[in-house]
Amino acid sequence: MPWYFLLLAIYISAKPEASILRRERERERTALQEEKTATAQGIAGVASSMLSLHMALLLGVIFASILTRAASVGVCYGMSANNLPPPSTVVGMLRDNGFNSVRLYAPDSDALAALAGTGIGVIVGAPNYVLPEMASSASAASAWVRANIAAHPDVSFRYITVGNEVAGSDTQYLVPAMENMHGALAAAGLGDAVKVTTAISQATIAVHVPPSAGEFADESKPFLLPVLQFLERTGAPLLANLYPYFVYTYKAAGDMDVSFMLFTAAGTVVQDGEYGYQNMFDASVDAVHAAVERLGVSGVDVVVSETGWPSAGGEEASVENARTYNQNLVSHVGKGTPRRPWKVETYVFSMFNENLKEAGVEQNWGLFYPSTDRVYPITFGK
Numbered sequence: 001m002p003w004y005f006l007l008l009a010i011y012i013s014a015k016p017e018a019s020i021l022r023r024e025r026e027r028e029r030t031a032l033q034e035e036k037t038a039t040a041q042g043i044a045g046v047a048s049s050m051l052s053l054h055m056a057l058l059l060g061v062i063f064a065s066i067l068t069r070a071a072s073v074g075v076c077y078g079m080s081a082n083n084l085p086p087p088s089t090v091v092g093m094l095r096d097n098g099f100n101s102v103r104l105y106a107p108d109s110d111a112l113a114a115l116a117g118t119g120i121g122v123i124v125g126a127p128n129y130v131l132p133e134m135a136s137s138a139s140a141a142s143a144w145v146r147a148n149i150a151a152h153p154d155v156s157f158r159y160i161t162v163g164n165e166v167a168g169s170d171t172q173y174l175v176p177a178m179e180n181m182h183g184a185l186a187a188a189g190l191g192d193a194v195k196v197t198t199a200i201s202q203a204t205i206a207v208h209v210p211p212s213a214g215e216f217a218d219e220s221k222p223f224l225l226p227v228l229q230f231l232e233r234t235g236a237p238l239l240a241n242l243y244p245y246f247v248y249t250y251k252a253a254g255d256m257d258v259s260f261m262l263f264t265a266a267g268t269v270v271q272d273g274e275y276g277y278q279n280m281f282d283a284s285v286d287a288v289h290a291a292v293e294r295l296g297v298s299g300v301d302v303v304v305s306e307t308g309w310p311s312a313g314g315e316e317a318s319v320e321n322a323r324t325y326n327q328n329l330v331s332h333v334g335k336g337t338p339r340r341p342w343k344v345e346t347y348v349f350s351m352f353n354e355n356l357k358e359a360g361v362e363q364n365w366g367l368f369y370p371s372t373d374r375v376y377p378i379t380f381g382k
Contacts, residue, residue: 071380072334074101074121074347075367076306079108081354083370087111090351093372094120098380103305103347105164107148116154123239123305123347124148125161125199126181131170134162134177141180142187150188157194160185161239161305165201171223174198178230195236198227199305202242205287208253208280210272211339214287215294228297237345239305240288244280244325245361249315253280258316262309263328275338281307281329282337285344301345308349311375314361323376326367330380 077090084090091114094102101121104111115122126134126144133140149157162178163170182196204220207213216224231238244261247253259265261280268276270283277283281304288302309325310317326348336342353366353375366375 071098071100072330073380074103075099076103076347076350078105078350078354080356081352081370082356084352085370085372087114091115091118112152112155116152119156121156121158123159123161124157125164128163128166128170131163131173131177134180135173138180138183141184145184145188149190159195159197161197161199164199165241166198174223175226175230182234197231197236197239199239199241202246205291208247208287209270209283211283211286212272212290214290216291225295228292228295228300231300232297237301237303239303241306242284242304243307245309247280262321262324263332277338286337286339304344304346306347306349308365310361310364312364317361317364319376323378327378
């Protein structure tokens with residue numbers, strides 16, 4: 001009962017009752033307290049509901065992010081073209097298609113700026129032409145790291161490839177350049193986060209099948225052994241550019257049916273002891289491992305830093321074969337190889353058709369045209 005009604009009643013009756021007044025005031029305080037409690041509970045309920053909503057939205061965003069990052073392969077982002085979309089558009093395409101890793105052949109500043117904060121893992125190359133200076137000067141390596149790695153703290157760098165398919169007399173620069181790069185990263189406090197490696201050509205492999213007989217070419221062994229010993233010591237993987245397409249067209253593994261290259265063979269094609277191989281991709285990966293071990297090196301993982309199939313310009317180069325190879329690759333890499341049944345880290349070559357490359361197959365490895373249209377339908381998830 002409100003206090004002013006109580007006073008009015010007492011005034012009219014002229015019979016003040018102290019005990020009644022105390023009881024009424026006590027009821028008033030109790031009611032007021034109950035009202036405050038109810039209000040607080042209501043506010044808490046609203047806050048709890050809002051928190052639940054925010055948590056649901058956050059979990060939805062996280063779940064959506066996981067879904068959009070479901071690609072089982074990375075992609076090579078080459079730039080040998082004069083008609084490519086800007087890097088900001090390309091990075092948007094990477095995210096839209098679920099790619100969570102990308103390979104750059106040089107530290108393009110616009111591409112690195114666009115990749116900052118995305119969480120996309122990045123392989124970045126120190127191009128072949130910088131190797132002589134990098135090999136002869138630790139300060140040059142430090143300057144390169146400052147300008148291209150430390151200057152981009154929000155980029156998720158994974159590996160630095162010191163050279164790509166280095167051959168001939170340039171191989172003398174490989175290990176000294178790698179050592180200087182490794183030291184520069186350590187001095188910058190990045191030695192544990194970013195590994196130094198190099199990418200080898202399929203031409204360095206002399207024996208592909210059977211995989212257990214895998215062996216590097218004699219001319220490659222002298223420079224590859226110290227490279228592999230560096231990788232073994234630093235815990236970095238060996239990057240290998242592996243193309244069943246070229247194994248087929250150059251008959252590097254003999255006269256084999258194209259189905260073995262495209263993951264479409266009906267059954268085992270190469271029996272290697274207890275292991276059966278139904279595709280050249282697996283055979284090549286295991287052959288590289290065998291070749292590494294044949295040089296007395298162990299514990300070095302193999303990352304397939306390039307693979308793919310051209311859509312035009314050469315023998316068996318067609319849109320249908322390119323789609324078949326790359327779609328089957330996406331579906332397969334998570335299973336691993338017969339000898340190593342776990343996921344093979346793999347990068348598809350390449351993001352775009354590149355018109356400044358040599359005419360023929362070299363211009364036709366892209367998943368997308370520079371217009372951003374797909375060359376053929378493909379999904380990149382598992």
